[in-house]
Amino acid sequence: MIQTKQQQDWLQKIITQAKSHDINCNSILLNKIHSKARQAVMQYPTLTRKQEEWRYNHIDKLFDKNFKLSSGDINLHTIHIHHYLLPSLDTHRLFFVNGRYTTQWSTPFETHDKTNIGCLRDAINQEPKKMIKSISHFNNNELFSDLNMALMDDGAVIHIGDQTKIDKPIEIIYLNINNLNHFDNEINDGITTHCRNIISIGVGSETTIIERFIGENNDQYFHNNHSNIHLDKGAKLKHYRVQEDSQKAFHLSSLSISQQQNSHYESSFISFDSAWSKTNINVDFQGENASCLINGFCVVGNQQITDFHIDVQHNVPSCVSKEHFKSIVYGKGRSVFDGHILVEKQAQHSDAQLKNNNLMLTQDAEVDTKPQLEIYANDVKCSHGTTIGQLDPEQLFYMRSRGLSNTTAYRLLCLGFADEIIKNIDEKKISEHVSKKLVLTLDKQDFH
């Protein structure tokens, strides 16, 4: 099997590089975690399109590339920081360049008592045992989660103590840039970076987290981001993720969210650009009366593939989950949505809703969607709905007859379509930014 060999070689190459970086790592415990995950990575079966997970997404595209593991040595002087920050957005900022935390542009919260906002490296240095213990509890049952574990050496650590309200949103920026310090002649297709974020919100605490993924326009890289998020009893988290990677980027995100009693998780996943992107969201209800509200919106054009996999597990009674994802697809873009809701036998009085709407604008676009319900309890309210269609010719005609150009009419209708998701972003600066970005993206398109 050529594929099997290709996958094994690809993984081996990256892991070999990681071993040479390890010399700088002085934590024996971390080394142990690394080597365990490195073994695990090699044990996974070959990923093929026959597996449900990869049915619509071409993993070959990723394995065809020859990525170099980022060493973390970056010359920060070459970076124009102001290109990347949103003006007048006041946040506690954690800034990662090529997967490594940079103090220079970060403005974290002053650590006190039980609250800690910082990076994984520091956290491991300060409290090695505690951090390693929590890391080794993570259950990776997917190749790229284990790969993340095998290679991680940094990420965001946000630990909010009980009954705490953070005054400002916490912003995490991941910037990936090629060729900063890579003067070697080795042939490669860009860097690969792996971040592991650990977020836990204490009993009754509230906070907002904004994550932004940024890349230089033509850089090619593979960013593998994994977050473990835990909401304790009555905790509330608002989570906004805006993905504005480069046009050639490969992006893979996995989020494992566990929720205790009465906790509330609310998020918006916005995705632009990137050649290949896959986001896995797993929600696991562990306490009754918890709720989650997950919205998503993506614009998929050119040769892009954007793939959202959502898996919500109702293990306990009386939880509420609502997912709503929308996509605008044009060019040769391909939008993939796979939503799965599982309601276990004991999870009576669950309320689960899954909605997916897709707008196809051009002939070569493709939408593949798979909204699934797996229900073992009888006293539940579960539904899912999917639509795929185009802009209504009557609406277009209405606008044209009032003197709007075709392009403007298209743009307005697309904005209207997206607004249902964007308006849910409470952080005004972010929603404005997303709308602006959407207008820019649509402007580049020629809708005859």
Add this chain to the structure above:
Amino acid sequence: MNLIQETTEQTVNELINNDYQYGFVTSIDSDTLPPGLNEDVIHKISAKKNEPTWVLEWRLKAYRRWLKMSDPEWAHIKYPDIDFQGISYYSSPGKAGEGPKSLDEVDPQLLDAYNKLGIPLEEQKVLSGIAVDAVFDSVSVATTFRDSLEKAGVIFCSLSEAIQKHSDLVKQYMGSVVPYSDNFYACLNAAVFTDGTFVYIPKGVHCPMELSTYFRINEANTGQFERTLIIAEEGSYVSYLEGCTAPKRDKNQLHAAVVELVAMDDAHIKYSTVQNWYPGDEQGQGGIYNFVTKRGACRGNRSHISWTQVETGSAITWKYPSCILAGDESIGEFYSVAVTRGKQQADTGTKMLHIGANTKSTIVSKGISVGHGQNTYRGLVRMTKRAKNARNHTQCDSLLLGDQCGAHTFPYIEVMNPSAIVEHEATTSKISDEQLFYCQQRGLSEEDAVSMIVNGFCKEVFKELPMEFAVEAQKLLSITLEGAVG
């Protein structure tokens, strides 16, 4: 007339042979082949049926392919491995197995069900596998129907007969919709199919009556590897009923049937199924495994295929009646009611492949889970690049009765054309206490109330069934739901 005589003779012969069910040697003349599957067995089946070489070659090709395939595992069902070498692949038609001698020997539960369905005594005998007087058969309605069908030019006969008499037609169409290599069970069927139904409706003919396997029930017991082929030529219409509402016992546990439909320009095929095979006992022991491949090809422009199914029996149902909408403006429909109770499992749904322009498809699936039943809808809607202005609407509703059952929905939607419009919606609910209270308050018993609400839930599908079938299906549903509440 010749045909009828032959049939009658055949039936009589079969009935005479019926006494020799047991202890046969394995000579080629024997009525039952010993368990096991190899090329030899296939040669023997083919020889017994006196088939032309092309059929034998086709069977062998399928068998060789089958050896390389493995049992599909993706379905949401659980069952122990099937020992394919433990099955006998040929037993002479008409030998329903260890049939009872008279109604007194039939399971009283079964008789009870017959009576509730209002099935006449003679028919009850037929259904429970009792050797029925040949006279009954020869004067039956079936014979009269055959006459008028012949006048209309409709060919309606067993597949074996068609292979002998209409070899060209069979050769042209068999395997053209479901190729022998299609899937594990279809491949097995292609290798060992014993009989089935063949229907050919000539150009412009509106078939004068509803065709039903029921009329052929005594003529040939088609066994576990049934193959049906229906061809509707330009501008023709046919409505075909498969199965019947009466519970049916069968000694074979594995059923792997294949159904192929071909609709030419402006042709309309309506295929209705009521399946009520033995679901096994309370522990789920011994029920029928129903692994069926059903597919219709709308080859012609404006052709129309509609599948309606009421599935209440079988321990496991694995079945996806599909439509390939190749012709422009062709229409595919799928209406389904699937009930699972006890330990029954159903993984059923449809595939709608839109290839032609302006094609339309409708999917209405109603799943009812009772007791420990597991009910899964699995469907695919694919709009290919060429399918301009294609349209699909899918609705999957599940009703859960009891807290041990499950209802699952796994729809796949693939759209490659921007002018296509696809809608999918699914809901899961139970009968609310308010609904029950309302009905009971007005004097209905709890059971009647549940039955009434469930019938309302399924109405959209029942109205697609031919008239008398619909009435029977409703009755069947209430019987199936008996004891589901309380």
